[in-house]
Amino acid sequence: MPEDADVVDLPGVTLLPGLVDTHVHLAFDASPDPIGALATRDAAETFAAMCVAARRAARAGVTTLRDLGDVDYLALGVRAAARADWTLPDVLAAGVPITTPGGHCHVLGGAASGVEGVRAAVRERHERGVDVVKVMASGGNMTAGSRPEAPQFTAEELRALVDEAHRLGLPVTAHAHGTAAIVDSVASGVDSLEHASFMTADAVDDIPHGLLDEIQRRGVALSLTLGLKPVEGFAMPPEMASRRPKLIANATAMRASGARIVVGTDAGIAPIKPHDVLPTALVHLAQIGMSPAEALHAITGRAAEVLGLGDRKGKILPGYDADILAVDGDPLRDPAAIHRIRAVYVRGAALTAPAIRP
Template sequence: MDTSASSRSGRLTVLRAAWLYDGTGPGLISDPVLVLDGGTIAAVGPPGGVPEGATVVDLGGATLLPGLIDTHVHLAFDASSDPVGNLAGRDAAAALAAMAAAARRAARGGVTTVRDLGDRDYLSLALRGAAASDRSLPTIVAAGPPITTPGGHCHYLGGTATGMEGVRAAVRERAERGADIIKIMASGGNLTPGTRPELPQFTPEELRAAVAEAHRHRLPVTAHAHGTRAVADAVAAGVDGLEHVTFMSANGVDPAPDALVKAIAGRGIALGITLGAVPGEGSAMPPAMAAGLPTLTANVRRLHRAGARIVAGTDAGVGPAKPPDVLRWAVGRLPDIGLTSAEALHAATRLAAEVCGLGDRKGRLAPGYDADVLAVGGDPLRDLAALHDIRAVYVRGERLASAGTRAASP
């Protein structure tokens, strides 16, 4: 390991630990030394000379891994029993303050990057800007208010649109405001009374118009899609991602059609599978979803075997079992749908970074990447519950003061 180069920031930190997972390999690197140059990783290697003037932090028997990345959160929702009502009672300033608190809790829980897929008043974009200078906040990828139909799923967030020109205009507004991604509600959802998750909300033509306009602005599109028809329409429209993908029907959950599984995997569409709940009151699935869980699990296993790109998008914020740092529990559930522990860690780091459009600087412990580091006790490749034993969190090179105590485990 070459540590002779001068520091660009003038502030080098050397992390020592027992093991390191770099975000790509199937195994761990023993006795690593990780050199942080301000907010960037300068070097990764075995023990060697420590750069002059560097601060050395010995984390003992910990394992270092890239900070976790949650591809589907709602910072505007407060993880209470009434997140929608509580948000309605907050003005913009109060909502932004609550979102910042949620984002900081996520970071303390090892989630150093979040993709917010639905806010109100574009507040996630404002928080994204604040994170540029406040390293207590995770990096934020922001969609702004999701595009939905009048009275449709999450209409109360203000993103309603009708007709092909209406959805094009909605996409243009988000592009002009600087959104990183377009989120469209292709089906109804469980959080909005009066909508039905198994039914489409937009016509195939409207979905195609939204995707074409987004791609014209070089923005990716991810679609909230529960029902089989909505999933199929979104895939045909050319979306880049799908959220939930439950293949719900009026009678439960449908087996995923073979042609649709093949199309999703073949086109490399990113699937944000909604996993993870903190055990306790409020962690039970909706009855209809619970009844269809065996089929739902079988569908996702088939998608995984077909080669689909699967990440854990937790829907953090939508209820008491979904706090901002719920991702650790979601990663622990990925083996239930066929992923190995190594694949689960990859899905929450390297692959999640790629899905968020940050693959050139997030999701790996490698020179030139952002210094987002999670240190945990134990070996997460052997037992993913190690993710709950948090020893330290670094967000773009800054160690969070409150990190380093054992988090609640399942």
């Protein structure tokens, strides 16, 4: 230890690597109508709100997050601000997601169609400096007229999109609810799947035979939408609640297959999904068969690896970023300890003020 180092007294704590959320939306305000709320703010107001959301995540120990859908590419600005502001977590940004005309989240401005159209959309994002390409391979729940179970792009369009992104050195993650969109996304060569819920119009499909083997063979990461904070007066929609047992069963099969599972909370999309929601996902990871150690790895080291940051995030080691979460107790014995935060360090700077001994 350097002679001039400060010694911090934190008796009884467990030190963890900073947490990593692989799917958030900083531009969404976790209100009942986040898209409507977004429409009422100008770019400056939205950027300020995104920084507030990012700081909320950091105070919960989320020191790295991946924003998978903003407006006006404002998440790139938050990413840049974090380089000089230790109160902000590190941000990876997709910018505006690629969707179809009138498709899921088209109000964010990322519509494209046809092979040449999706290739051009990828090139635009590369020129703007995004870290990852987000494609809405299926419809979603937040857009009027959109059907989550329905594919939005053809298999040929998805292959062209992934080919162009990989040619430019960018990973691709696919929002994919319905089975056809999931199958096509895997075949196209995407690097990760968001949600992977296998939703139908009113239920949840079985996972097609052999698909999990193919996902594992290709190394596709599964960014599962877990974690929620109960909010009085706001319940999960009945159609989602009825699907939950099958969603858990499918996720349990995914975990048993050996697939790389991480957690992308979708923070920001609803009151039960605030930007500090990630620690609540440990309970859901346990429900699909993960041990406490495996669950913690899913939201630290493995998540960092999936984001391409495994050489400096997700571990407490010399040479790694000093992203550290100190919790009261042992989360391997008591998973609830993840909520008893004593200190958070972002790139070595303390967000809290623990006692320092010279």
